[in-house]
Amino acid sequence: MSTRGGTLQAPAEVRTEPSGQAGPARLRLVVYILALGTFLMGTTEFVVAGLLPEIAGDLGVSVARTGLMITVFAVGMIIGAPLMAMLTLRLPKRLTLMLALAVFAVGHVIVALSSDFTVLLAARFLTAIATGAFWAVANVAAANAAGPAASSRALGLVGAGAMLANVVGVPVGAFAGQLIGWRGPFWALAALSAAAIVLIARTVAHDGPAQQTVSVRSELTALRSGRVWLVLAACATTTGGVLAAYSYIAPLLTDRSGIASGIVPLVLVGFGLGALAGSLVGGRLGDRRPHTVTIVAAAGATLLLLAISLLAGYAVPTIILVTLLGFFGLGANPVLMALAVRFAKQAPVLASALTVSAFNLGTAIGSGIAGHTLDSSLGTTGPAIVGTVIAALTLIPTILIALLQRRCTAAAA
Structure with missing residues (x-):
């Protein structure tokens, strides 16, 4: 990987540290x-x-x-x-x-x-x-x-x-x-x-001469990679599922869980702390086992959203589940971004930009669908149910990415 020329060339597979090597550098x-x-x-x-x-x-x-x-x-x-x-x-x-x-x-x-x-x-x-x-x-x-x-x-x-x-x-x-x-x-x-x-x-740092050779055409080559599109799909569904529920978590907490409105901001802080910890932990583990992190995070978010849908009538479990949702639901985001950049090879800037768009597109669609359920028979648990379905879809691209990577590694060997 060039650290000065502006071109990000990641290895084909993730390498772990040698057993005798010191901890990760600062x-x-x-x-x-x-x-x-x-x-x-x-x-x-x-x-x-x-x-x-x-x-x-x-x-x-x-x-x-x-x-x-x-x-x-x-x-x-x-x-x-x-x-x-x-x-x-x-x-x-x-x-x-x-x-x-x-x-x-x-x-x-x-x-x-x-x-x-x-x-x-x-x-x-x-x-x-x-x-x-x-x-x-x-x-x-x-x-x-x-x-x-x-x-x-x-x-x-x-x-x-x-x-x-x-x-x-x-x-x-x-x-x-x-x-x-x-x-x-x-x-x-x-x-x-x-x-x-x-x-x-x-x-x-200043970009080196390699930056001057970058073109729009070379960046658009990222769109030819099927794995890039799978990562973008995972970005949209993982964020769309979590934020479909999170966008309307306040009425669920007050109407179903019986939590006072003054406590709701503290619950939201708990979600934020969970998301902060998940981003740091997921990013650290993702350098060694990116596919494990993305699959486990998707499965964890799906189960947590399902549990919120079923246990929304109980205040304490719901507060704990919302905090854990922040950890699992958003913890894989940095790993997904790193995978997109890696799979795009010579087109890291466009790949990074597309992940930003995918996260926001998933959020817009997920929260939009969830909002319509509030007036349905599902009531305030509707957004969490919608989030469960969308988050579960994340398992499809993340598992496919892991299988394709295993096939590529076997072919290279």
Whole structure:
């Protein structure tokens, strides 16, 4: 794997450490800086949910319409990640990351200053495109910096930045918005992203001459790999299944489990902590046994969602199950991203971007289907049942990937 030329060439199979070798090497500082960037991205994506009443009241629009700020952001992520990956393909990765953060900061300044709802939606879409570009390139930059033996661990840390946003960034942003006004968190995110530009400039290495030979045509070769499409399918179903249930977990907790509304944020923090731990553990284990991690995570998420559907009437078991769902449901995400980059060979940027789109597409479809079940006979357990079915589908691509990899390894031997 080239760590300077911008081309990610992963080995055909995952190698374990020799028995006498010391533990895994410490990750480079740049990986932690990139994780800080995804922390900002994750915070802006979800903090709006905690500020909807304040934004709606200030702008004089309904809460339901204000929710379009979340929808528009998701659409921007789906479109923006692969589109910007292609448009910035020949740019050095460091410059792309800095430009993405700059646009991210400008988008937040526009939101903080504007009182026109249409302008706010446009700014959110612009911010989402910048987020998609940053996320796609950050994954490749982190994997390059870590090397082939620790790429999943590096991607796990980068992904953990977004998970930490759910635990720290979103609650703090919502609390600050209630104290100083909803525009305050957007000013803070703009300032922090500006500071992150300086850190990126000092830590991300220059791309070498190999970057100049990269073309859109070579990147599109990633679409010819059947294994890449299987990974993308797994990305969509694993996230779609988990977030189908998580998006509507509050009514299930209050209406079925009998949990007080004031306790619900603590349960959500538990989910976030579980997701953070799962991302770190999954990334560390994924460098050695990627297929085991993805299959076990899919099976675990399916069983947990089924258990939530059946035990939703009991408060304590449901709280424990929701926390474990965060661990198993999102723990394999960095491994899936690493596999996509590995299978894409000479097209790592597009593969990374497509995983970002797949995660968001799965979330949009899963939560959309789950929302319609609330008014059905299934009631508040409907989203968890929908999530169980979607998560179970993840077993199909993950098992197929493992079988294909075993066949390729046997053929090479």
